[in-house]
Amino acid sequence: xxxxAIVGAGGAGKTVLANQLTALxxxxxxxLDALRYDADWNVVPEREFxxxxxxVVAGDRWIVDGNSTASMPxxxxxxxxxxxxxxxxxxxxWSILRxxxxxxxxxxxxxxxxRITVGSLRFVLTFRRRFAPAVRAHIAAHGQRAVLxxxxxxxxxxxxxxxxxxxxxxxxxxxx
Numbered sequence: 001x002x003x004x005a006i007v008g009a010g011g012a013g014k015t016v017l018a019n020q021l022t023a024l025x026x027x028x029x030x031x032l033d034a035l036r037y038d039a040d041w042n043v044v045p046e047r048e049f050x051x052x053x054x055x056v057v058a059g060d061r062w063i064v065d066g067n068s069t070a071s072m073p074x075x076x077x078x079x080x081x082x083x084x085x086x087x088x089x090x091x092x093x094w095s096i097l098r099x100x101x102x103x104x105x106x107x108x109x110x111x112x113x114x115r116i117t118v119g120s121l122r123f124v125l126t127f128r129r130r131f132a133p134a135v136r137a138h139i140a141a142h143g144q145r146a147v148l149x150x151x152x153x154x155x156x157x158x159x160x161x162x163x164x165x166x167x168x169x170x171x172x173x174x175x176x
Contacts, residue, residue: 001025001164003057005075005146006065007135008085009127010120011092011099017083017157018065024164025063030056032066050074069134076143083160084139084150086132091154092124 004021006014015031022029035052038044044052050071056062057078064075076082100116123131139148151157 001081002027002061003059003079004063004081004083005072005079005143006063006083006085007067007072008087009067009089009092009131010124011095012085012087013095013154013157014065014067014085017085017161018063020161021063021164024161027061027063028059029063029065032064032068036066036068046070067131069131069138072135072138073142076138076146079143079146082139082143082146082148084135084148085157086128086150086152087154088152089125089127092127093121096121096124 001021004018004027006018006021008014018029018031021027032053035056036043036049049068053064053071053074056064057075096116139146149160151160
């Protein structure tokens, strides 16, 4: 696991997982929101956004979290691991609400900008039905060489982290 792409609906925990993996695996992390928006939270031109991703994934070691279906081929073609957080919509909505209550909107310390709109809520509610098939199609087309880890619950995320924590603590080996 040297080049990890993390995808999933809003509120699925992409940024949190990316930060936890960074701590465990000592890989640099890039949050797509940081590439997608400028300092004033304006969308950057698509070409600039894609070029910035190409520069990140050209490296040998990285974690990139975020959706951006249009540029998934850029990340998936270079990833050795794709983590698909396919959590239930109501759990994702609950996470968004908790984040709003915790940070009171705006940009929080992890770099996510808390902007709740009708469109973003619709995206979360329909992600599994409308967007997950596109994610799977991009994985099939561009991520054939990557190991796919699809998780559907917070428990599975925690088990993944626990499994990775053992080797990380033992210098990269599974034997204790």
